[in-house]
Each structure stands twice: as structure tokens, then as C-alpha cells.
Amino acid sequence: MRNIIESERIMIKIFTDTSTMYTPQEGAEKGFKVFPLSVSINNQTYQEFVDIDTPTFYEQVLKGSIPSSSQPPIGMLMEAYDECQNDEIIHICMADGLSGTYQSALSAKDSAASKENIHVINSKTLCAPQRFMVDKVMELVAEGKNTNEILLEIQRMADSAFSFLIPQDFSFLKRGGRLTPLAATIGGVLKLKPVMMQTEDGCRLEKFALARTMGKAVDMILEDMRRRGIDSSYSIGVSHAYAKEQAEGILTKIKTAFPDIRIELFELTPAFITQGGPQCIAIQAIQC
Numbered sequence: 001m002r003n004i005i006e007s008e009r010i011m012i013k014i015f016t017d018t019s020t021m022y023t024p025q026e027g028a029e030k031g032f033k034v035f036p037l038s039v040s041i042n043n044q045t046y047q048e049f050v051d052i053d054t055p056t057f058y059e060q061v062l063k064g065s066i067p068s069s070s071q072p073p074i075g076m077l078m079e080a081y082d083e084c085q086n087d088e089i090i091h092i093c094m095a096d097g098l099s100g101t102y103q104s105a106l107s108a109k110d111s112a113a114s115k116e117n118i119h120v121i122n123s124k125t126l127c128a129p130q131r132f133m134v135d136k137v138m139e140l141v142a143e144g145k146n147t148n149e150i151l152l153e154i155q156r157m158a159d160s161a162f163s164f165l166i167p168q169d170f171s172f173l174k175r176g177g178r179l180t181p182l183a184a185t186i187g188g189v190l191k192l193k194p195v196m197m198q199t200e201d202g203c204r205l206e207k208f209a210l211a212r213t214m215g216k217a218v219d220m221i222l223e224d225m226r227r228r229g230i231d232s233s234y235s236i237g238v239s240h241a242y243a244k245e246q247a248e249g250i251l252t253k254i255k256t257a258f259p260d261i262r263i264e265l266f267e268l269t270p271a272f273i274t275q276g277g278p279q280c281i282a283i284q285a286i287q288c
Contacts (some may be wrong), residue, residue, distance in 0.1 A: 010117070011087045012141055013080060015080065016149050017072060018103055020131040021239070021266050023049040033080060035072035037101070037271040041065050047072075048270045057094050057270040059240055061278060062122035062124070066175070069271040071101040072201065077108035088147050092134055092154065094126040098275075109264040119147065121154055124202035125161040128237020128266055129286035136288050160287035162228070163198040164208060165276055166244075170194060172277030193217050207225050214281075218250050222257050226232025232260040236285045239266040243279040248282060262288075 015030035016022070027034030036047035039057060042065050046052035061067060074228045081089065096102040105120040112118055123130050139149050139246060167173055173196070173216065197208035208224075211217035238255060240247035244267070251265050278284065 002014070012147060013084050013087050013089050014134065014137055014141065015089060015091040016130070016134050017094060017268055018048055018167070019099070019101070021127060021269055022131065022134070022136055025049075030138065032134065035101075035270070037069045037072060037099075038152055038275055039067055039270045040070070041067040045070075046270075052270065052281055054267065054270055054273075058278070061273060065275040069099075069101055069274040071104045074104045074108050077105055078111055079106055081112040085112065085117070087117065089118045090121065090137065090147065090150060090154075091118065092121045092123050092130065092137065094130055095198070095202035096122045097126050097201070098126060098198075117216065119151060121151070122158070123154070123161075124158040125163060125198070125284070125286065127163075127239050127268070127272060127282055128235075128284045129157075129161040129265065131266075132235045132286050133161075133238070153214060157286055157288065158202075160234075161202075161285065163282060163284040164224075165196040165205060166193065166214065166217050166281045166283075167196065167199075167277050168198070168279040171278035172259060172275060172280075176211065176255055178219055195220060214246065214250075218253055218283070219230070222254065225258070225285065228283060230258065230261065231286075232262075233287050234263045234285050234286045235262040235264070236283070237264055237266055239268050239272075239282040241268045241276060241280045242275045243281055246279075250283065254283070 017035045019035045021033050022042055024034045024036055026083050034051050043239040079113055091105050093105050100124045111119050121276050123133055136162060137150055143273045161267050194211040195209040196205040209220045211220060239246050239252045251263055255263055
């Protein structure tokens with residue numbers, strides 16, 4: 001699939017980042033550009049999927065190293081924008097507030113030669129829903145939709161997305177600073193399993209529930225999905241940080257509850273292991 005179309009002599013190009021769990025190489029093969037997020041560990045900074053792979057990173061985390069993450073360098077974005085100054089660019093960024101990626105892209109746009117052709121989008125989501133959003137946009141490009149039609153669809157999808165996170169080590173979330181003040185106080189309470197939910201504006205994580213077991217936590221999420229009335233127009237992603245067996249069990253449980261909905265399993269990248277911690281599990285959905 002190509003990421004360019006002829007539309008009034010302007011070509012549309014799609015940019016995103018590794019929050020989608022697509023590697024830069026996979027993006028190039030599918031016809032869109034993927035900027036790698038960065039992680040720092042043991043006084044070294046790496047671009048995920050470029051300078052360090054997930055197994056190597058995870059091994060260092062398990063040894064006790066404390067990681068941090070950051071957005072793609074603004075210079076990388078500026079260079080990519082300038083290379084495509086004669087094209088229309090739709091840059092789908094992960095949720096503003098959960099990352100500085102969106103703000104960096106806006107800054108890069110302000111310095112670009114043809115800023116009027118650059119559309120920087122706050123997807124209000126991340127990981128699986130952001131990936132599904134990029135997939136849908138690529139379909140729309142292939143169908144010959146114009147930029148305005150694509151932007152309207154992105155907004156509709158962004159408004160439909162919701163995300164839950166079940167951490168195993170709450171200290172990673174507290175250290176990352178992505179929690180609401182109240183949510184930051186609940187880690188480790190009575191050894192209960194916290195279930196976090198992305199806030200409506202997409203900027204933070206807040207407490208959704210406390211459960212005694214993983215099974216109860218998933219049941220609470222499924223009940224919320226039923227309350228929302230999700231149907232076959234939705235896609236669900238179950239993403240994990242080296243908790244594949246548990247994630248597969250959750251995926252099976254969701255499939256039983258919603259047999260007509262597309263559900264996929266993903267492995268989280270170093271940047272999100274940094275935030276959610278080892279063995280965290282994300283359950284997310286978006287209307288496609």
C-alpha cells in the first residue's frame with residue numbers, strides 16, 4: 001500500500017511514531033513514515049527499534065535499571081517536513097499530555113518551509129488505537145479521499161477511543177508523572193490490583209477501579225465496554241510488556257464477550273514499558 005495519492009497535484013504523506021508499535025522499517029514497507037521514540041537507560045539514550053530492541057531493554061529493566069522515555073528529536077521532524085515541503089503531510093501523534101511528541105511536532109511545523117501543508121494531529125490516544133487509526137487513514141488515502149475527509153475521520157476516531165491499563169509495578173506510572181494527583185496515591189493499596197483509565201481529554205491516567213485479581217479487573221473493563229455499547233465497528237487491542245500468556249487469556253475472554261469485534265494482541269515497546277512497567281497489560285478500543 002502506498003501513502004501517496006495525486007490530489008490537485010499534491011501528494012498526501014502519512015507520518016506517525018513508534019507509539020503505534022510499528023517499527024520504522026514496517027512503516028516504510030507499508031508506505032508511511034514512523035519516527036522512533038527514545039528511551040534512556042544506564043546513562044545511554046537509544047531510539048527504540050533502531051538502536052535497541054525490546055528484549056535487550058527489558059533485560060536491563062529487570063536488572064533494576066531505571067529507564068525514562070522521550071519524544072523524537074525535533075530536528076528529525078524538521079528534516080522530514082522539509083523533505084516533503086511540496087506534499088500534504090498528516091502527522092498522527094500520540095496523545096498530548098502523555099508525551100511531548102505532539103508539541104514537538106507543532107514546533108517543527110512552525111519552522112517548516114510549507115507549514116500550511118502540514119497537519120499535526122493529536123490522536124488523543126496511543127498504542128493499539130493509534131495503530132488502528134493509522135491503518136484506517138492508509139485505507140482512506142488508498143481510496144483517494146482528500147485531506148479534509150481524512151482529517152474529519154481522524155477526529156471521529158479520536159473521540160471514540162478509550163484505554164485501560166493494568167500495571168503490575170505501580171512505581172513506573174508514578175515516576176512517569178502521567179497520573180492524576182488522586183490516582184498517584186493508590187499504588188499498592190491493600191495489595192489490590194489498580195485498573196487505570198485514560199482521562200477523557202487523553203492527557204492523563206486516572207483510577208478506574210481496584211480489583212483483587214486480574215480476572216476481576218478484566219470483568220470490570222468488559223462491563224464498561226458493554227455500558228459503552230461497543231459493537232463490530234470497534235477494534236480492540238490487548239498489549240503487554242512480557243506478559244504474553246496472561247494477555248492471551250485476556251484476549252480470549254474478550255473474544256468470548258464480543259465475538260464479532262476485531263481483537264489483536266501486541267507487544268509493548270521500550271517507551272511504554274518505561275511508563276507502564278514490566279508485565280503491564282493495556283486493553284484499548286477505537287471505533288474504526
